[in-house]
Amino acid sequence: MTPALFRIALYGSLAICLLGLLWRVSTWFHLRVGPDACNVTVFQRLITAVRGAVSVTFSRGLVHVLRAFFVDVVFQNRLFAREKLRWLGHQLILTGFTGLVLVHALASVLAGKLSPGYQPTLDPYMFLRNLAGVMVFVGIAMVFAGRRRQQTGFPQSRRPIDAIFVALLGTILVSGFLLEAHKIASPRAFYRMTDQFIGTTDPEELKPLRALWASEFGVAFDDMGDGIEPAVIAEGRELHGDACASCHAKPTSAFISYTAAKVLAPLSGALDEARADTWLLYLHLFACFIGLALLPFSRFFHAVADPVSLLVNGAAREREFSSAGRASRRALALDACVHCGLCDSSCSVGPLARHLGNPALLPSHKIVATGAHARRRLLSHGIGPDALLVSEGAFQCTDCGRCTTRCPVGLDLADLWEAGRGDLAIAGLPAPSQWVQARSAFAWAESLDSRSTPDAPSAPLASDRRTFSHCVQCQTCTNVCPVVAHSIDTEHGVDLTPQKVMNLLRLGMLDLTLGSRMVWDCATCYQCQENCPEGVRVTDVMCELRGLAYHRLGSVRNPGGPS
Amino acid sequence: MTHTRQDTFDVAVIGAGMAGMAAALFAAERGLSCIQIGNGGGILFASGLLDLMSIHPLAERRKWGFPFDALAALALEQPQHPLARIDATSVRTAFNAFVAALGKAGLPYAPLGKANSDVLTSIGTIKPTYGVPRSMIAGVKALAQRPPCLFVDFHGLREFSARQIVSTLGDSWPAARFQRLQFPGTEAVPELYAAHLARALENVETRARTIDLVKPLLGDAQAIGFPALLGLEHSVEVHAAFEAGLGLPVFEIPTMPTSVPGLRLLMALEAAVATRGVSRRHHSTVDSIVFDDETATIGLIDSPGGERVVARTVVLATGRFMGRGLVADRGHVSESIIGLPVHQPTSRNEWHQRDFLDPTGHAINRAGLLIDDSWRPLDAAGNPAWPHLFAVGSILAHQDWMRSKCGSGLAIATAWAAVRQITRQLYGDCDKAGEP
Numbered sequence: 001m002t003p004a005l006f007r008i009a010l011y012g013s014l015a016i017c018l019l020g021l022l023w024r025v026s027t028w029f030h031l032r033v034g035p036d037a038c039n040v041t042v043f044q045r046l047i048t049a050v051r052g053a054v055s056v057t058f059s060r061g062l063v064h065v066l067r068a069f070f071v072d073v074v075f076q077n078r079l080f081a082r083e084k085l086r087w088l089g090h091q092l093i094l095t096g097f098t099g100l101v102l103v104h105a106l107a108s109v110l111a112g113k114l115s116p117g118y119q120p121t122l123d124p125y126m127f128l129r130n131l132a133g134v135m136v137f138v139g140i141a142m143v144f145a146g147r148r149r150q151q152t153g154f155p156q157s158r159r160p161i162d163a164i165f166v167a168l169l170g171t172i173l174v175s176g177f178l179l180e181a182h183k184i185a186s187p188r189a190f191y192r193m194t195d196q197f198i199g200t201t202d203p204e205e206l207k208p209l210r211a212l213w214a215s216e217f218g219v220a221f222d223d224m225g226d227g228i229e230p231a232v233i234a235e236g237r238e239l240h241g242d243a244c245a246s247c248h249a250k251p252t253s254a255f256i257s258y259t260a261a262k263v264l265a266p267l268s269g270a271l272d273e274a275r276a277d278t279w280l281l282y283l284h285l286f287a288c289f290i291g292l293a294l295l296p297f298s299r300f301f302h303a304v305a306d307p308v309s310l311l312v313n314g315a316a317r318e319r320e321f322s323s324a325g326r327a328s329r330r331a332l333a334l335d336a337c338v339h340c341g342l343c344d345s346s347c348s349v350g351p352l353a354r355h356l357g358n359p360a361l362l363p364s365h366k367i368v369a370t371g372a373h374a375r376r377r378l379l380s381h382g383i384g385p386d387a388l389l390v391s392e393g394a395f396q397c398t399d400c401g402r403c404t405t406r407c408p409v410g411l412d413l414a415d416l417w418e419a420g421r422g423d424l425a426i427a428g429l430p431a432p433s434q435w436v437q438a439r440s441a442f443a444w445a446e447s448l449d450s451r452s453t454p455d456a457p458s459a460p461l462a463s464d465r466r467t468f469s470h471c472v473q474c475q476t477c478t479n480v481c482p483v484v485a486h487s488i489d490t491e492h493g494v495d496l497t498p499q500k501v502m503n504l505l506r507l508g509m510l511d512l513t514l515g516s517r518m519v520w521d522c523a524t525c526y527q528c529q530e531n532c533p534e535g536v537r538v539t540d541v542m543c544e545l546r547g548l549a550y551h552r553l554g555s556v557r558n559p560g561g562p563s
Numbered sequence: 564m565t566h567t568r569q570d571t572f573d574v575a576v577i578g579a580g581m582a583g584m585a586a587a588l589f590a591a592e593r594g595l596s597c598i599q600i601g602n603g604g605g606i607l608f609a610s611g612l613l614d615l616m617s618i619h620p621l622a623e624r625r626k627w628g629f630p631f632d633a634l635a636a637l638a639l640e641q642p643q644h645p646l647a648r649i650d651a652t653s654v655r656t657a658f659n660a661f662v663a664a665l666g667k668a669g670l671p672y673a674p675l676g677k678a679n680s681d682v683l684t685s686i687g688t689i690k691p692t693y694g695v696p697r698s699m700i701a702g703v704k705a706l707a708q709r710p711p712c713l714f715v716d717f718h719g720l721r722e723f724s725a726r727q728i729v730s731t732l733g734d735s736w737p738a739a740r741f742q743r744l745q746f747p748g749t750e751a752v753p754e755l756y757a758a759h760l761a762r763a764l765e766n767v768e769t770r771a772r773t774i775d776l777v778k779p780l781l782g783d784a785q786a787i788g789f790p791a792l793l794g795l796e797h798s799v800e801v802h803a804a805f806e807a808g809l810g811l812p813v814f815e816i817p818t819m820p821t822s823v824p825g826l827r828l829l830m831a832l833e834a835a836v837a838t839r840g841v842s843r844r845h846h847s848t849v850d851s852i853v854f855d856d857e858t859a860t861i862g863l864i865d866s867p868g869g870e871r872v873v874a875r876t877v878v879l880a881t882g883r884f885m886g887r888g889l890v891a892d893r894g895h896v897s898e899s900i901i902g903l904p905v906h907q908p909t910s911r912n913e914w915h916q917r918d919f920l921d922p923t924g925h926a927i928n929r930a931g932l933l934i935d936d937s938w939r940p941l942d943a944a945g946n947p948a949w950p951h952l953f954a955v956g957s958i959l960a961h962q963d964w965m966r967s968k969c970g971s972g973l974a975i976a977t978a979w980a981a982v983r984q985i986t987r988q989l990y991g992d993c994d995k996a997g998e999p
Contacts, residue, residue, distance in 0.1 A: 475821055476604065479758035485758075487752060488752065489751030531607070533602065533604025533607050534604070
């Protein structure tokens with residue numbers, strides 16, 4: 001590769017990477033998630049961040065930031081506490097990759113300067129390079145294996161660019177090993193070196209050196225013949241000591257590449273003919289450059305966003321964020337999410353997601369939808385079926401907080417969900433309890449009169465008269481209902497008491513109950529059902545009515561939507 | 564998954580109405596290990612007044628001022644009546660123990676004497692009863708003396724009308740007057756429920772505001788009657804605060820069932836059995852009972868994971884039709900759990916009298932289980948169905964507790980007698996606790 005082309009490719013990809021980083025970081029200050037984020041300007045958010053960073057740097061908070069750096073960022077304590085296998089995989093990738101970048105990719109600026117005798121073909125560099133490569137490989141395998149183990153029943157949220165990035169990473173590793181293997185076995189590379197450092201390429205003249213390199217350095221000459229005498233090798237060793245040893249250790253320490261070289265030995269002549277060294281190098285370098293350019297746009301940007309997020313957590317600790325700080329933190333969370341799926345496997349409504357066949361209930365899918373909405377991509381064509389699924393997912397969340405507790409990068413997901421629901425409500429997708437209560441139960445019943453919804457779920461309890469046959473209208477359900485007790489007026493309080501809902505059902509007037517505030521304000525505390533002297537499943541009926549109303553009233557509100 | 568308890572209980576009480584609660588309470592007090600199965604919701608229909616016996620014989624509608632005299636007459640004239648099987652001392656002991664337990668659980672009753680007391684009902688009629696909650700006792704005195712008295716009710720509380728009470732009393736209590744008040748903070752609520760107001764009055768501030776509303780209306784009143792909603796869990800404290808704040812005797816008048824006194828009674832009984840170590844399965848229903856020589860194995864449904872309970876004796880306190888201890892189809896009444904024979908009219912034609920309001924009641928209301936002298940229900944041949952199966956309360960035949968006004972008496976006294984029998988059977992003549 002010509003130096004000019006190399007430089008253009010390097011600086012080009014570096015520039016794209018830096019601009020990409022800048023753009024991604026800028027979104028932390030201008031993406032708006034949550035209604036309260038609209039009240040703060042980009043400038044306020046920037047100032048808040050800078051002020052926060054400065055005040056932490058010059059206070060005792062710095063101790064916490066440093067602690068967060070070592071415990072959370074370097075050691076990955078949160079992941080360690082949750083998933084040992086994935087933690088190990090992640091640490092292998094991180095260590096291996098950092099090693100490769102520092103010792104190998106940046107050799108000319110780092111290792112070359114720090115250690116005057118540095119040669120990539122000397123130990124320990126050769127060994128370390130192989131070791132680091134293997135670590136990255138094994139790490140990726142372990143992370144993937146960890147992912148396979150936690151099935152949520154849905155494919156994980158993934159973008160094509162992430163697959164491309166993983167493919168690039170694989171290409172870099174494989175091409176690197178192949179290139180090294182090929183160079184070990186290549187006679188052509190051997191003669192290029194003798195030409196440069198001994199001044200000859202004559203096979204006869206180099207016979208002792210060739211004998212040594214064939215037997216101990218893995219070069220695959222095709223004209224060596226059998227039976228090399230030890231004396232010849234001894235002669236070669238002398239020549240080697242003078243001309244080669246200062247730059248070349250035995251390649252056996254490159255344990256992967258050397259093994260590969262042995263496998264490739266029969267092909268080395270053909271590979272030499274095909275100039276494999278050149279195109280493998282091109283492949284390796286271009287994969288590196290493309291990877292560098294793509295980094296800010298892929299999921300692997302989390303390598304930047306995560307440490308920032310963890311350090312911000314360390315700095316903030318228990319402190320409350322200002323609305324400007326919260327806004328930036330949410331936008332940062334969108335980037336810091338690794339999409340590892342640990343949240344999904346602990347999600348309280350995960351079983352419900354499977355039951356409904358709607359992955360939008362799961363946290364890792366919700367965070368993608370939240371990002372899409374913040375980037376104005378979710379509702380770009382109005383409220384479509386996808387948006388309704390996202391809204392269903394957002395409002396089925398019980399705010400149990402398990403995703404937040406479980407997140408290995410410490411994202412405040414609960415805050416993100418609340419903010420996202422606020423945004424959806426503003427965009428015309430409020431919680432079912434809100435849109436249902438925008439009309440009275442009577443108005444809903446009238447609008448249902450002319451509609452049939454054949455695809456609505458069945459209501460086995462509400463439609464079975466045996467459910468109510470024991471009801472004596474004794475009012476116990478109403479007496480114990482905390483929602484009725486806290487009803488302060490007819491405008492906002494309950495319209496029908498639980499007992500009246502049951503009575504309407506007894507009379508077959510189910511439609512009239514669907515939009516009732518009692519059904520939608522029910523706290524599902526089960527007091528009514530627990531206390532019913534006749535064992536009527538009052539709360540279970542309320543839940544069933546809600547499910548039915550969500551579909552039937554939803555088909556009135558959003559004709560054509562999924563119901 | 565079926566989970567089998569390894570513990571064998573001395574007693575399994577099936578039913579958590581008044582009789583089941585009394586049986587569990589007495590069993591625990593005698594030191595028997597006890598498990599109780601069933602929903603206590605039936606008690607919500609109670610008024611809080613503990614009737615012993617006030618009308619006998621039904622045909623004459625004769626009211627008795629002294630319930631033990633009524634019981635003595637009953638014993639002579641209707642020896643098959645369950646209460647005729649128990650001596651007066653035992654009935655008195657049972658009542659005292661029951662009321663003492665309620666008092667300890669935060670629901671004190673007036674001391675039990677020899678006589679019935681007259682209590683005002685929510686429609687202004689007068690009802691004789693034996694056990695009177697302490698919060699109602701000032702009303703008994705007022706009713707006897709009829710001094711100037713103020714009756715209070717609240718806007719939106721449809722289950723209680725002070726105006727109707729005063730109107731029904733009419734000339735018989737000329738110094739009675741009424742006032743309708745706006746309960747604090749409910750100005751915009753069209754319909755109120757006594758249980759919610761009772762809970763609201765446990766809040767000190769709401770209580771003080773309510774007292775302040777009543778104060779200017781006292782006039783010459785020497786007693787004040789409220790619907791029974793002066794507190795729920797802390798009714799003693801709320802009642803005392805009203806008397807202190809108003810400086811006059813304050814009494815509660817029972818409201819229509821389901822009422823606050825019923826809720827208090829349920830809560831007090833639940834607390835009483837719980838503190839005495841009774842195991843409870845109040846969401847479970849009994850699916851089956853298998854008896855063997857020594858024990859009974861009770862299969863539960865609606866219990867998490869299913870469960871089997873093993874006990875050395877079983878007390879059937881499942882009630883009559885409302886409690887579903889008895890179930891009726893078009894022509895026949897049967898016992899719901901074990902299928903015991905039910906004493907009943909031979910044909911449906913004889914279930915009811917021609918006149919619905921016939922004072923002697925209907926034969927169907929005297930249907931139930933026949934028992935031997937040890938409270939063991941009989942099989943078709945007239946022998947005890949099982950040596951370790953007992954029956955108490957309203958499921959027993961030959962009684963019409965609603966018309967005789969003996970519901971609580973029947974429940975408490977039969978439970979006490981059956982538990983005494985069980986203790987003798989399991990541990991000899993002495994109580995397990997060592998009492999004679």
